[in-house]
Amino acid sequence: MKRYSYLLLFVSSICLTSCSADLRELCYDHNHTEDYSAILKLDLKLDIDIDIDVDVDVDVETHTKIEMPQYMKVCCYSPQTGAIQNTEFVSGTGGPIHTSPGVYQMVVYEFGTEYTQIRGEGDINTLEAITSDITATKALAFSHFTRAQESEPSGPIIYTPDHLLVANEQVEIPAFSADRHTVTLTAVARTIVETYSFEVKTVVGVEYIESCEAFVTNQARSSFFGQGTVNPQPATISFPVGVDRANKRLITAFNTFGKLPGESHSYLHILIRDTGGEEHYITEDITDQFEKPDHKIIIEEPVEIPKPEGGGGGGIAPSVDPWEDVNHDVPIG
Numbered sequence: 001m002k003r004y005s006y007l008l009l010f011v012s013s014i015c016l017t018s019c020s021a022d023l024r025e026l027c028y029d030h031n032h033t034e035d036y037s038a039i040l041k042l043d044l045k046l047d048i049d050i051d052i053d054v055d056v057d058v059d060v061e062t063h064t065k066i067e068m069p070q071y072m073k074v075c076c077y078s079p080q081t082g083a084i085q086n087t088e089f090v091s092g093t094g095g096p097i098h099t100s101p102g103v104y105q106m107v108v109y110e111f112g113t114e115y116t117q118i119r120g121e122g123d124i125n126t127l128e129a130i131t132s133d134i135t136a137t138k139a140l141a142f143s144h145f146t147r148a149q150e151s152e153p154s155g156p157i158i159y160t161p162d163h164l165l166v167a168n169e170q171v172e173i174p175a176f177s178a179d180r181h182t183v184t185l186t187a188v189a190r191t192i193v194e195t196y197s198f199e200v201k202t203v204v205g206v207e208y209i210e211s212c213e214a215f216v217t218n219q220a221r222s223s224f225f226g227q228g229t230v231n232p233q234p235a236t237i238s239f240p241v242g243v244d245r246a247n248k249r250l251i252t253a254f255n256t257f258g259k260l261p262g263e264s265h266s267y268l269h270i271l272i273r274d275t276g277g278e279e280h281y282i283t284e285d286i287t288d289q290f291e292k293p294d295h296k297i298i299i300e301e302p303v304e305i306p307k308p309e310g311g312g313g314g315g316i317a318p319s320v321d322p323w324e325d326v327n328h329d330v331p332i333g
Contacts, residue, residue: 040101040176040183046072046094046108047188048165054195054295056253058242064195064253066163068092069110072189076104077124077226079170084122097185101175105168107226108187113162116193127226129192129257131161134238142215142238142271155221155234160255165189166225192225193255196290198241198297200250200270200282205305208274212241212250215269216286220257230258241270250303259290266290268297276308 050066069092076086076099086099090108105124120126133139133156142157167187174180198214219237220230239254250270259266270282282303289297 040174041181042097042099042173043182043184044074044090044094044097044108045184045186046090046092046167047186048092049188049190050165052191052195054197054253056197056242056251058244058252060240060242060252062239062253062255063115063160063162064255066165066191069165071111072108072165073111075107075109075121075124075127076171077107079103079105082124084124087121099173101173103170103172105226106171106185106187108167108189109225110165110189113164115159116162116164124226125224128222128224128231129161129164130222130231131159133158138238142269155236157215157236157238158221160237160239161193161257163191163193163195163255164223164225166192168225168228192223192257194258194295195253195255196295196297197253198251198268198299200299200303202302203243203248203250203305204302205307206243206245206248208276208305208308209243210273210275210277212243212270212272214239214241214252214254214271216254216256216266217269218260218264218266220260223257230260232260234260234264259287268299270303272303272305274305274308278308280305 048068050068052064052066054064056062056064072090072092072094074086074088074090074097075084077084085102085104088097088099090097107124107127109118111118115131116129117131118127118129120128139157167189169185169187171185173185174183203209215236215238217236218234221233221235222231223229224231237254237256239252241250241252244251265285265287268284268286270284272280272282274280282299284299284301286297
């Protein structure tokens with residue numbers, strides 16, 4: 001946070017030096033000869049909707065919780081051309097902004113998330129939230145299982161996105177008048193990401209599971225949140241799965257930009273590594289479960305993990321021999 005403070009101090013000193021020798025208030029893009037009291041003051045009030053129905057307590061990171069953002073980015077676009085006209089930053093609850101009078105499509109969004117990146121913000125039609133591809137090693141290992149199957153995923157395999165809070169409103173900013181000194185703009189920011197819980201209700205041999213991860217196919221590659229649409233390119237999302245040994249089940253939650261519309265099928269692939277180092281794969285068609293209003297994906301069919309050969313444990317078990325006394329004669333002189 002100190003870096004931002006130093007940058008602000010540096011910019012302030014430039015404005016004070018170049019715009020005014022008598023230390024008047026900071027200069028914005030306007031006529032320096034006009035009366036400062038005749039400038040319209042704009043205030044953006046943000047309401048953050050962080051209420052989601054899915055909440056799963058697991059021992060793996062799911063990135064599904066929504067927290068109040070510290071900062072939001074405000075981008076004003078031309079409704080006619082889509083080109084960006086102004087960019088500012090406010091706190092998570094809003095703050096003062098400085099934009100010329102006119103009609104804008106105002107997009108306010110959270111920034112600084114771990115997995116969700118923003119690109120194409122120069123035009124509202126290219127403004128996009130996207131996540132990175134998983135590592136090539138993991139993608140190659142997964143492809144060995146799916147290559148010969150009808151459920152083979154198309155498109156890249158990507159990390160599950162973080163929630164991204166977005167407000168998208170058309171606003172009209174009037175000019176200053178004698179009876180209008182201050183205008184308050186209001187907007188509600190909601191997540192553009194969908195959250196689902198996922199559960200395998202019965203696992204036989206849960207004690208032999210070392211780790212577990214899942215892949216869901218035919219999900220949207222990204223979100224064009226300036227337009228309010230998703231990218232039609234298909235992708236497969238990857239996420240870790242928690243092992244609930246006490247209740248003999250697998251459970252987690254995951255985020256997605258959304259299932260691709262249409263009749264494309266979405267398959268859930270579960271990759272389980274046992275304590276002996278062997279891999280086990282389970283595949284389920286979960287297309288219909290994406291239509292459920294409770295956003296719960298449940299696998300009723302029991303999953304069985306056989307006892308690994310040699311009893312499991314995996315890897316090499318190191319051992320240390322007991323200490324032995326060794327005597328040597330040391331010559332002196």
